[in-house]
Amino acid sequence: MEILNYAFMQRALLAAVLVGITAPAIGIYLVQRRQALMGDGIGHVAMTGVGLGFLLSWSPVWMATLVSVLGAVLMELIRWYGKTRGDIALAMLFYGGMAGGVMFINLAPGGSNANLTSYLFGSLSTVSESDVTAICLLAAFVVLVTVGLRRQLFAVSQDEEFARVTGLPVRALNLLTAVTAAVTVTVAMRVVGLLLVSALMVVPVAAAQQLTRSFAATFAIAVALGVSVTIGGTVTSYYQDVPPGATIVLLTIGAFILLSVLAAPLARRRARALAAAHPAEDPAECKIPATRGAADEVGV
16 A cells, blocks of 8 residues: 555554544543543543653653643642542642643744644654654553553442542552543644543443443444544545544444444334343233132132
């Protein structure tokens, strides 16, 4: 294929595959925890890390990872102790992260908002070899956590109180989930962009849930869908000269709509099959007790 003749597209496709795997892998736990927009908040905080990277002449990916992890930990602490004013603190954290990113990148030598655009919306041509190395290492961490600790993370995501009773370290696992989500945001920002990464965490999972309700099947379908749309969006972006992040997200939403349409008749078919297998019985108050029927037969 012509597209594979270019080194920058080889790097972009590798990054796209890793993003397609990691984003739904952590997203399934965020959806279960009803924290679907957590990735969006972390993306805002990561902008400060990108700006600091330019200001300090350090890797924006690694600096964004550091700042995102700190922000994710702070978000969890606010969730635990913030109580009534927690939402205000989170809002200040998110908007402060955006403002910090814009300020730092403009203070950097030769920096401007144009440098920030590729991190906000993704860019194929700017994925460097050092970016690919960082993305591979970070993606390995995400896969290790989301697959290796899937039983514990699922238990905490479903019911924290029950998980605590069974002896699981709930707070430690919640912090690990937040940190893993932060790492995933920085993995995805070069391909999808910080402002769009949350969609790739959530929408493939929601689409997979249209077809199945088991965790393992949802996980597998969501990851397969994530890889498909990231590769498809990257290839489309190359041939049609359109933004990769926007293309990937639109393909993901299109897949969700398609699976929703296909899932409706499947759900009705399953309902009919279930009804046929377990026909409705008479209500209990309409049944004649067996002892009473026997007594009637003998004339009592």
